[in-house]
Amino acid sequence: MAWTSLSRYWYGEGEVKFYLDGDRDWPTICGTGTEDYFGGAWGFVKYDNGNPVQEQTYSTPFMGFPHFQVTDNTRSHIYDGAASPMRGFYRWHILDPILFEEDLRVTVQQIGHDGKALFERSDDVSSVCYWYQTEPHQVFPALPGVLERRPR
Numbered sequence: 001m002a003w004t005s006l007s008r009y010w011y012g013e014g015e016v017k018f019y020l021d022g023d024r025d026w027p028t029i030c031g032t033g034t035e036d037y038f039g040g041a042w043g044f045v046k047y048d049n050g051n052p053v054q055e056q057t058y059s060t061p062f063m064g065f066p067h068f069q070v071t072d073n074t075r076s077h078i079y080d081g082a083a084s085p086m087r088g089f090y091r092w093h094i095l096d097p098i099l100f101e102e103d104l105r106v107t108v109q110q111i112g113h114d115g116k117a118l119f120e121r122s123d124d125v126s127s128v129c130y131w132y133q134t135e136p137h138q139v140f141p142a143l144p145g146v147l148e149r150r151p152r
Contacts, residue, residue: 001038001108003087004124010043013118014109020100027107029098034108038089039063055087063091084124104131 005011012035017027031037035044039058044065046056059066067088098104106129110121143149 001089001125001127003089005085005087005121006123007112007121009112009114009119011110011112011121011123012040012043013113014111014121017107017109018098019103019105019107020098021103023103023105034089038065038091040065044068055085061092062094063089065089 003011013033015033016031016037018029020028033041035041039060040056043052044055044057045052046054055065055068057065057068065087067086069086070084108125108127110123110125112119112121
């Protein structure tokens with residue numbers, strides 16, 4: 001998942017939700033926040049004498065935060081006088097597979113915290129998903145049009 005912050009303050013409070021095989025209103029799996037889902041609870045922050053210093057990247061076999069970048073080249077949106085931070089995360093569900101038969105929808109809330117309260121964010125987020133497919137299988141249906149693929 002690539003995440004570019006377009007506003008200031010903490011961005012990782014949103015829940016990751018897995019809607020499986022017909023789930024509509026309520027997901028089968030609901031996480032506790034983006035930072036927990038990618039294994040970096042407490043904000044991916046490196047501390048020095050109890051004080052937060054900077055976001056700390058890391059990589060493990062199944063999850064990580066390998067990319068953090070703030071440069072003048074990322075200055076497409078400005079917040080708090082600085083360039084928009086760009087982040088990259090990954091999570092492989094090898095040891096904890098998400099099993100489904102026909103229907104899978106995954107959502108990530110964009111919820112932030114300003115030190116006082118939660119609020120909805122509008123950041124630039126993109127993702128990719130892979131799955132294991134048994135063979136042989138029937139032909140997959142055509143993808144819906146672009147407008148029909150938008151998040152609900």
